[in-house]
Amino acid sequence: xxLWYTEQHTENVQFSIKVEKQLHTEQTEFQRIDILEAxxxxxxxxxxxxxxxxxxxxxxxxxxxVHVPMATNPNIKKVLVIGAGDGGTIRELTxxxxxxxxxxxxxxKRVVDVCREYFPQVSCKLDDERVNIxxxxxxxxxxxxxxxxxxxxxxxxxPFGPGEGLFTKEFYGNCYKALNExxxxxxxxxxxxxxxxxxxxxxxxxxxxxxxxxxxVYQAHIPTYPSGHWLFGFASKKYHPIKDLDANAWNExxxxxxxxxxxxxxxxxxxxxxxxxxxxxxxx
Amino acid sequence: xxLWYTEQHTENVQFSIKVEKQLHTEQTEFQRIDILEAxxxxxxxxxxxxxxxxxxxxxxxxxxxVHVPMATNPNIKKVLVIGAGDGGTIRELTxxxxxxxxxxxxxxKRVVDVCREYFPQVSCKLDDERVNIxxxxxxxxxxxxxxxxxxxxxxxxxPFGPGEGLFTKEFYGNCYKALNExxxxxxxxxxxxxxxxxxxxxxxxxxxxxxxxxxxVYQAHIPTYPSGHWLFGFASKKYHPIKDLDANAWNExxxxxxxxxxxxxxxxxxxxxxxxxxxxxxxx
Numbered sequence: 001x002x003l004w005y006t007e008q009h010t011e012n013v014q015f016s017i018k019v020e021k022q023l024h025t026e027q028t029e030f031q032r033i034d035i036l037e038a039x040x041x042x043x044x045x046x047x048x049x050x051x052x053x054x055x056x057x058x059x060x061x062x063x064x065x066v067h068v069p070m071a072t073n074p075n076i077k078k079v080l081v082i083g084a085g086d087g088g089t090i091r092e093l094t095x096x097x098x099x100x101x102x103x104x105x106x107x108x109k110r111v112v113d114v115c116r117e118y119f120p121q122v123s124c125k126l127d128d129e130r131v132n133i134x135x136x137x138x139x140x141x142x143x144x145x146x147x148x149x150x151x152x153x154x155x156x157x158x159p160f161g162p163g164e165g166l167f168t169k170e171f172y173g174n175c176y177k178a179l180n181e182x183x184x185x186x187x188x189x190x191x192x193x194x195x196x197x198x199x200x201x202x203x204x205x206x207x208x209x210x211x212x213x214x215x216x217v218y219q220a221h222i223p224t225y226p227s228g229h230w231l232f233g234f235a236s237k238k239y240h241p242i243k244d245l246d247a248n249a250w251n252e253x254x255x256x257x258x259x260x261x262x263x264x265x266x267x268x269x270x271x272x273x274x275x276x277x278x279x280x281x282x283x284x
Numbered sequence: 285x286x287l288w289y290t291e292q293h294t295e296n297v298q299f300s301i302k303v304e305k306q307l308h309t310e311q312t313e314f315q316r317i318d319i320l321e322a323x324x325x326x327x328x329x330x331x332x333x334x335x336x337x338x339x340x341x342x343x344x345x346x347x348x349x350v351h352v353p354m355a356t357n358p359n360i361k362k363v364l365v366i367g368a369g370d371g372g373t374i375r376e377l378t379x380x381x382x383x384x385x386x387x388x389x390x391x392x393k394r395v396v397d398v399c400r401e402y403f404p405q406v407s408c409k410l411d412d413e414r415v416n417i418x419x420x421x422x423x424x425x426x427x428x429x430x431x432x433x434x435x436x437x438x439x440x441x442x443p444f445g446p447g448e449g450l451f452t453k454e455f456y457g458n459c460y461k462a463l464n465e466x467x468x469x470x471x472x473x474x475x476x477x478x479x480x481x482x483x484x485x486x487x488x489x490x491x492x493x494x495x496x497x498x499x500x501v502y503q504a505h506i507p508t509y510p511s512g513h514w515l516f517g518f519a520s521k522k523y524h525p526i527k528d529l530d531a532n533a534w535n536e537x538x539x540x541x542x543x544x545x546x547x548x549x550x551x552x553x554x555x556x557x558x559x560x561x562x563x564x565x566x567x568x
Contacts (some may be wrong), residue, residue, distance in 0.1 A: 004298075012302035012324040014288070018295070040296040040478075057477075060556070193341075193507050194324075221505065221513035221556070223477050228512025229505035259556040267554030270547040272344070272505070 005036055007051055009226040010194045017041060023118060028110040030162045035118045041224065043118055045086070047111070047157055051224050058088050058122060061188075063260040064220045064232060064268070066092035069151050069184045071250040071265055073239045074098065076150040080178065082138035082166060084155035085111030087123030093153075094125040095255050102131045103149075105142075107162055109135040139165035145178035152179060154187035158200065167200075169207040172235075176211040185235040189217060192275040193227035201231060205282045208235050215283050216241055217275070218268040220259070231275075242266055289320055291335055293510040294478045301325060307402060312394040314446045319402045325508065327402055329370070331395070331441055335508050342372050342406060345472075347544040348504040348516060348552070350376035353435050353468045355534040355549055357523045358382065360434040364462065366422035366450060368439035369395030371407030377437075378409040379539050386415045387433075389426075391446055393419040423449035429462035436463060438471035442484065451484075453491040456519075460495040469519040473501060476559040477511035485515060489566045492519050499567050500525055501559070502552040504543070515559075526550055 006016040017038045024035040034046045042055030053061065066089055070076055077100045081089050085106040093102055106112055112133065116123045126133065134141060152175050157163035165171055175185050190201040209215055212235035222230040234241050247262035290300040301322045308319040318330045326339030337345065350373055354360055361384045365373050369390040377386055390396055396417065399407045410417065418425060436459050441447035449455055459469050474485040493499055496519035506514040518525050531546035
């Protein structure tokens with residue numbers, strides 16, 4: 001027999017992967033988790049049927065959500081990560097000796113448990129001594145923090161379901177407050193290509209724009225996400241992602257990466273005109 | 285009923301589009317042509333079942349294959365285009381008043397006829413007085429030319445079927461000869477993501493490397509091609525695509541584009557590390 005996983009990228013577009021076997025499925029308090037195995041992508045997992053990470057290309061997303069802010073400010077010491085239950089963002093952060101503390105807030109403990117079991121090469125640094133894991137709602141967690149972090153990474157699902165609160169004005173305002181004067185906020189930012197994703201991107205962006213003096217968007221090629229053209233939001237109190245990049249300093253760290261490099265750091269902020277047009281008045 | 289077009293991106297990965305209707309199908313002397321209409325992409329056409337262009341995003345491919353070389357050398361006057369039967373590359377070239385002559389060599393006249401009928405907004409400049417259309421084999425055409433063109437654009441299908449000869453050492457050698465001392469060669473260059481596409485990319489690259497002193501690769505987000513991470517080859521006798529870019533000069537031309545801009549021109553040459561690794565020793 002043939003077994004195919006299909007994600008509806010829109011009502012009229014499907015992306016399908018031939019699956020060798022389903023390794024795990026469960027309905028948690030928050031969402032449905034599935035772990036599948038495929039010849040093309042290795043193991044991959046979905047939440048409520050939507051692709052989260054694959055063994056083949058998780059490095060792209062995790063490189064881009066971590067190394068862009070970390071190279072912008074080499075003095076980042078205290079980091080808050082919201083979501084990120086698979087551990088990939090934590091793995092990349094722990095490669096910096098300068099990072100002293102990482103608070104990770106994941107609403108669904110089952111995501112962490114399952115990823116520890118099936119994706120050891122992604123979750124491998126969740127037990128690093130600098131990491132504190134809180135199984136809570138990120139929205140509530142961040143309300144209690146003030147002037148505490150150098151960097152907040154919002155490694156969330158899409159802006160519906162459990163991730164919904166992480167795309168609100170209240171949440172971004174609390175992130176601003178939780179960051180110190182050097183603070184940077186990076187979040188996954190949907191895609192500009194299909195109408196529904198583009199709408200989610202614009203709505204999220206409209207909500208963050210008021211709080212931070214520097215607001216940028218950068219992009220990466222992530223073939224397993226809808227359209228493969230994926231965006232990240234970069235909001236910052238002081239550091240400019242290009243003007244303040246010290247490429248030599250980052251390269252001297254000797255961190256080997258499969259996607260990120262300091263030329264690409266600059267290049268990824270050069271958006272196509274149609275994307276710039278969508279964001280008109282929403283970056284600064 | 286539901287009608288779905290499916291392209292196998294690999295043996296184990298499918299990309300499917302819900303189709304409203306099939307507008308045209310024929311088997312020509314060279315290949316099968318299909319024109320389909322879809323809610324998400326508007327009209328699109330395939331050759332031997334593989335996606336060529338869609339109304340929704342053809343601007344991305346055509347912007348990137350034309351404006352990158354044209355902005356690199358603003359004195360391009362004589363252009364040879366191989367393939368490009370849909371007319372999109374010609375449409376973008378004719379926007380430059382400085383271009384004096386465009387020879388277009390398309391092996392399959394039926395592609396041009398059908399695109400004139402179904403894609404008037406793409407084929408609209410095929411009758412520009414500077415354009416000469418030759419229905420011939422591009423491989424043979426270029427053998428007869430010497431020191432004649434400022435730019436050759438190879439807007440071909442994949443390196444199998446009718447496009448196969450356009451990825452050979454003999455072809456690239458003849459292109460070198462057909463170009464004058466300022467000559468630039470740009471070609472569609474497959475994708476780095478799926479193994480088969482990456483192999484085609486490397487093989488093509490190995491064949492062009494000997495002839496030109498400057499060899500680069502650049503990328504674009506084209507969601508309707510396999511993986512959405514598409515590459516273009518840039519081979520040049522004299523002009524360097526970044527060092528010789530005069531961004532102000534290009535911007536003063538006032539050419540409005542939906543994808544290309546001069547920041548992106550620089551950014552698109554910043555490749556991810558895994559792609560650089562594949563091309564190691566194959567760029568210069």
